Amino acid sequence: MxxxxxxxxxxxxxxxxxxxxxxxxFWPRFWFVVIALALLLLPLPLQQYWIYTxxxxxxxxxxxxxxxxxxGYSGQISIAHASFLALGAYTTAYLGRFGLPLYLVIPxxxxxxxxxxxxxxxxxLRLRGLYLALATLAFYAxxxxxxxxxxxxxxxxxxxxxxxxxxxxxxVAGDLSFYYLTLGIAxxxxxxxxxxxxxxxxxxxxxVRDSDIAAEMAGISxxxxxxxxxxxxxxxxxxxxxxxAYYLQFINPDNFGLAxxxxxxxxxxxxxxxxxxxxxxxxxxxVFLPEVxxxxxxxxxxxxxxxDVAASGAFAEGxxxxxxxILFLMFKPEGLARLWRDxxxxxxxxxxxx
Amino acid sequence: MEILVQLLLSGVSQGMGYALGGLGFVLIxxxxxxxxxxxxxxxxxxxxxxxxxQVQLGLPPWWALxxxxxxxxxxxxxxERLCLRPMVGxxxxxxxxxxxxxxxxxxxxxxxxxxxxxxxxxxxxxPGFFSFAGAQLPRVYAWTLAAATLAILAFxxxxxxxxxxxxxxxxxxxxxxxxxxGISVPRVFALSWAAASVMAGVSGILMMQLMGLDLSMDSxxxxxxxxxxxxxxxxxxxxxLGGLIIGxxxxxxxxxxxxxxxxxxxxxxxxxxxxxxxxxxxxGLFGTPEIRKV
Numbered sequence: 001m002x003x004x005x006x007x008x009x010x011x012x013x014x015x016x017x018x019x020x021x022x023x024x025x026f027w028p029r030f031w032f033v034v035i036a037l038a039l040l041l042l043p044l045p046l047q048q049y050w051i052y053t054x055x056x057x058x059x060x061x062x063x064x065x066x067x068x069x070x071x072g073y074s075g076q077i078s079i080a081h082a083s084f085l086a087l088g089a090y091t092t093a094y095l096g097r098f099g100l101p102l103y104l105v106i107p108x109x110x111x112x113x114x115x116x117x118x119x120x121x122x123x124x125l126r127l128r129g130l131y132l133a134l135a136t137l138a139f140y141a142x143x144x145x146x147x148x149x150x151x152x153x154x155x156x157x158x159x160x161x162x163x164x165x166x167x168x169x170x171x172v173a174g175d176l177s178f179y180y181l182t183l184g185i186a187x188x189x190x191x192x193x194x195x196x197x198x199x200x201x202x203x204x205x206x207x208v209r210d211s212d213i214a215a216e217m218a219g220i221s222x223x224x225x226x227x228x229x230x231x232x233x234x235x236x237x238x239x240x241x242x243x244x245a246y247y248l249q250f251i252n253p254d255n256f257g258l259a260x261x262x263x264x265x266x267x268x269x270x271x272x273x274x275x276x277x278x279x280x281x282x283x284x285x286x287v288f289l290p291e292v293x294x295x296x297x298x299x300x301x302x303x304x305x306x307x308d309v310a311a312s313g314a315f316a317e318g319x320x321x322x323x324x325x326i327l328f329l330m331f332k333p334e335g336l337a338r339l340w341r342d343x344x345x346x347x348x349x350x351x352x353x354x
Numbered sequence: 355m356e357i358l359v360q361l362l363l364s365g366v367s368q369g370m371g372y373a374l375g376g377l378g379f380v381l382i383x384x385x386x387x388x389x390x391x392x393x394x395x396x397x398x399x400x401x402x403x404x405x406x407x408q409v410q411l412g413l414p415p416w417w418a419l420x421x422x423x424x425x426x427x428x429x430x431x432x433x434e435r436l437c438l439r440p441m442v443g444x445x446x447x448x449x450x451x452x453x454x455x456x457x458x459x460x461x462x463x464x465x466x467x468x469x470x471x472x473x474x475x476x477x478x479x480x481p482g483f484f485s486f487a488g489a490q491l492p493r494v495y496a497w498t499l500a501a502a503t504l505a506i507l508a509f510x511x512x513x514x515x516x517x518x519x520x521x522x523x524x525x526x527x528x529x530x531x532x533x534x535x536g537i538s539v540p541r542v543f544a545l546s547w548a549a550a551s552v553m554a555g556v557s558g559i560l561m562m563q564l565m566g567l568d569l570s571m572d573s574x575x576x577x578x579x580x581x582x583x584x585x586x587x588x589x590x591x592x593x594x595l596g597g598l599i600i601g602x603x604x605x606x607x608x609x610x611x612x613x614x615x616x617x618x619x620x621x622x623x624x625x626x627x628x629x630x631x632x633x634x635x636x637x638g639l640f641g642t643p644e645i646r647k648v
Contacts, residue, residue, distance in 0.1 A: 077447055079454065123633045129446045130389035133454075134579055135632050138625035145622040149615065258573075262458050269451055318462030325455025329448050330440050 019194050043179045051175040053291060058182040059243045060283035064267040065193045065276065066236025071265070072274035073202060074229035075209030076124060080136035081264045083143040084234040086256035087113040088241030089162075090147065090154050093251060096163035103167060106185070106242045113238025114231045116143075121230035125223055128212070140261060147253050159252025162245045172246075182243055189236055194276045196232070205229055206274070259318055266325045272337025281336040289324065290317045360491055361609040362602065364564075367495040369601020370502030371561045375578035376585075376593040377509060378553030384526040384588050385546040388438060388449055392457035393554060394575030395464075400426050400555030401562040401571055402464055405475050415478050423555050430551025434544045461572050472568035479563060498560050505556045506594065509549075513590075522546055526588075573621065577604070580628035586641025595639065600624050 010016050015024055022028045043051045067081045088109035095105045120139050124132050147154050154160060165172045165181075172181055196202045204225045207215035216222050245251050263286055271282020293316055328335060379393045390396075403425050408418035437456060441449050479497035483490045513519035524532040525542045533539050554575075561574060581600045585592025608620035637643045 071447075075447065077450060123629065127632060127636060130450055131583075131632055131636055133389075133391070133450055134583060135629060137576070137579070138629040138632075141622050141625040142629070145619070259458070262454060265451060265454060269455075315462040315465035319459050319466060322455045322457070322459030322462060326437055326452055326459065329444075329452045329455070330437070333444070333448060 017198075019191065019198065039183060043176055048175055051179055053287060055175060055179055055182055055247060056244075057284045057287035058179070058186045059240050059247065060264075060267060060287050061186045061280050062182075062189045062243065063237050063240035063264055064271065064279040064283040065189050066233040066240065067264045068268045068271070068273065068275070068279040069193060069196070069205070069236070070229050070233035072268055072272075072278070073197070073209060074205040074226065075212075076226065076229060077129065077133040078136045078233070079133060079258070079261045079265065080120065080140040080143070081233075081237055082256040082258065082260035083140050084113040084117060084237030085241030085244065085260065086143065086147060086253070087116055087234075088238030089245035089251050089256070090160075090241075091238070092242040092245040093155075093160045093162045094153060096165075096246075099163070099166070101167055102165040102172065102181075102246070105165070106239055109242035109245075110235040110238040113241065114235035117230045117234025117237075118227055120234070121227045124230065125226055140258065144253060144256070147256075155252070157253060159250055159255075161250045162248070164249070165246045178247055182247075185239065185243065189239070190276060190280065193236075193279075197276065201225075201228060209274070259321075262325075263321055266321050268335075269325055270328050270335055272335030275335075275337040277340060278335050278337035281340065285336065286321070286324075289320060293317055293320055356490075357609060361605045363491055363495050363499070365602035365605030366598060367499040367502065367601070368561075368564060368605060369581075369598040370499055370506070370594075371557050371564070371597075372578050372581040372601055373594040373597025374502050374505055374553055374560065375557035375575060376582035376597050377506065377590065378550035378557070379578055379582045380587060380590060380593045381522070381546055381550045381553070383582075385522050386438070386543050388453065389446075389587075390550070391450060391453040392460055393550075393578060394572040395457045395460035396426075396430075396551055396554035397558040397561065397575035397578065398569075398572040399429065399460055399464060400551075400558030401475075401567050402468055402473075402558075403555065404559045404562065405468075405473055405567055409473070409476055415476070419478075419559070422559065423552050426551040426555035427548045430548040431544050433551070434547035438547065439540065439543070457572070461569070465569055470569055472566055475562050475567050477563060478559070494563055498563055502557075502560055505553075505560075509553060510590065512549075518545060522549075577624045580624040580631075583628055583638055584631050586638030588642055589638070589640035592638055592640035600627065603627060 010021065010024065015021065018024070020028075020032075023032060043054065046054075063081065063085060066084070067078065070076050070078050091109040091112045092105050095108055100108075120136070123135055127135055148157050150156070172178060204215070204220045205228075207218065207220055208222060208225050208229075212222055215225075241256070244255070248255065267282035267286045268279060269282070270285050271280065272278025297316060332338065375393065375397050378396075379390055382388055382390045382393075400422065404418055404422040407413045407421045407425075408415055411418075413421065433456065437452060438449070441452060477494065479494050482493045484493055484496065485491070513523060521532070521537045521542050522545065524535070524537055525539055529539055532542075557578070558571070558575070561571065565571075565574070577600055578597070581597040582593050583596070584599060585594070585596030603623055604620050607623040611619045611623075631638065
């Protein structure tokens with residue numbers, strides 16, 4: 001198969017089915033390789049603190065992909081995503097006590113979260129829109145309560161420490177090796193969701209989102225589609241929670257508060273509902289936003305001496321999350337993904353307007 | 355017996371607080387079709403506004419009350435104008451998420467301004483006890499109950515009798531026909547948010563008398579959701595009953611179950627009830643089932 005320099009049509013079914021159809025052309029391939037290499041080399045010159053922030057960003061990418069699958073692709077609002085992260089994290093903490101390697105623990109964490117996600121899906125099948133949002137809120141409250149009460153499993157409100165991840169007898173320690181671990185898993189998850197999007201399951205989800213009655217008339221099982229959406233979404237959430245637990249090494253219920261759920265909702269709105277690239281952009285945006293806020297607060301603390309940066313930092317962060325959600329919904333409802341697409345189109349047709 | 359009466363009264367007075375909060379929530383839903391996820395935070399903001407005027411600015415309580423409620427009125431108006439009006443015609447999911455974002459914003463602004471420390475409000479009602487059915491009960495419960503009942507009656511009277519209230523009901527019933535008969539729908543939307551915020555404010559001020567004022571109040575305010583859903587999101591009588599049921603269930607759970615499991619069940623039982631209701635009767639006890647057409 002000869003690769004042309006530029007071709008905006010496809011000549012085989014294989015190309016049609018490709019996960020990234022644009023990669024038949026030279027420049028997209030070129031940039032793909034460049035970005036992949038850049039991601040591999042990225043942490044080497046950075047300070048430890050920035051690698052730490054990037055790692056949190058990569059974990060958030062996995063979680064946001066999960067929530068976007070549920071909310072963006074399937075149209076099911078959930079404010080219980082933090083609970084699935086919590087389930088994954090506590091499964092990791094529990095299994096870590098037995099010294100299991102990470103390639104068993106992480107899928108197990110995802111599976112436990114997916115199992116509970118499937119249970120959540122059952123009442124969700126009857127509910128839509130705001131009623132579903134309320135039901136997930138109730139689930140959040142109940143799971144939070146259960147975690148705080150089940151001391152013997154979770155350490156209760158005081159929290160529990162998490163054993164370091166091990167793989168093939170070696171311990172994965174340090175920010176740099178953790179970067180490559182999360183990068184690998186985030187890449188797998190991204191390909192997985194991208195692959196799901198173009199296939200039968202993804203299309204069924206979008207059909208349910210756009211009109212559930214019409215989808216059912218077309219022979220799509222609402223039950224299985226919603227169940228799959230909840231299951232996969234919480235599976236990814238569980239994996240994100242598992243990685244977070246490994247990385248933080250100590251977890252307590254406050255790591256998975258309602259604010260975490262809301263920050264995930266913010267990520268997918270800011271990034272763009274129902275897009276893979278949006279989940280990635282949104283997660284990275286929302287993880288780096290507090291860093292920007294912190295810098296601005298430090299700068300302004302010299303102007304306003306009464307401002308206590310340490311105490312007000314978390315609140316300023318939360319307030320800005322809220323504000324960002326509102327502003328994006330009002331002015332850029334399609335999020336960063338739309339901006340990215342416009343940018344690509346601009347460069348593709350440059351120097352012409354169209 | 356004594357503890358039963360005490361729990362019942364505390365549940366009923368708490369429940370009237372929820373009903374009052376839920377009423378504002380139902381009002382917004384009925385007339386504008388928006389499900390306001392930031393209502394718990396509005397209730398909390400009401401409490402903090404009262405604290406600001408009564409304690410921090412030192413106004414006498416019967417001055418602080420109207421000033422705090424007027425501020426809530428203005429806040430509700432501003433929220434509708436700035437955030438909700440541009441969203442008219444957007445999909446439900448976007449509007450729900452907007453109110454979730456608004457809730458986060460309000461909560462964190464309160465945290466930013468007043469901090470995490472619990473604040474000590476000056477009691478609005480005289481402290482002390484009274485005896486009823488052989489039990490010594492704190493006076494504040496009876497006062498809160500009376501005040502909440504009075505406030506609910508005042509609001510119902512407002513909806514039934516005043517021109518504005520009738521305009522609101524007309525818009526809730528049929529927007530187009532209300533608009534055709536000369537009612538300004540945007541004005542009613544703004545007024546609904548303002549009135550609902552005032553109700554949230556009253557609810558917050560009363561809740562504060564019962565359990566103090568701190569940042570966890572918004573999650574207590576969230577109990578207005580089960581109250582509203584239990585009765586049916588669009589039924590005013592239902593929300594009062596729903597509030598009472600949730601209040602009493604919470605009080606009994608707190609009284610009888612919490613000592614055995616070490617606390618916390620009181621906060622979550624409302625959500626358990628909510629989940630059960632949603633599974634059995636998604637439209638609540640008195641709500642209108644939603645009829646969907648393709």
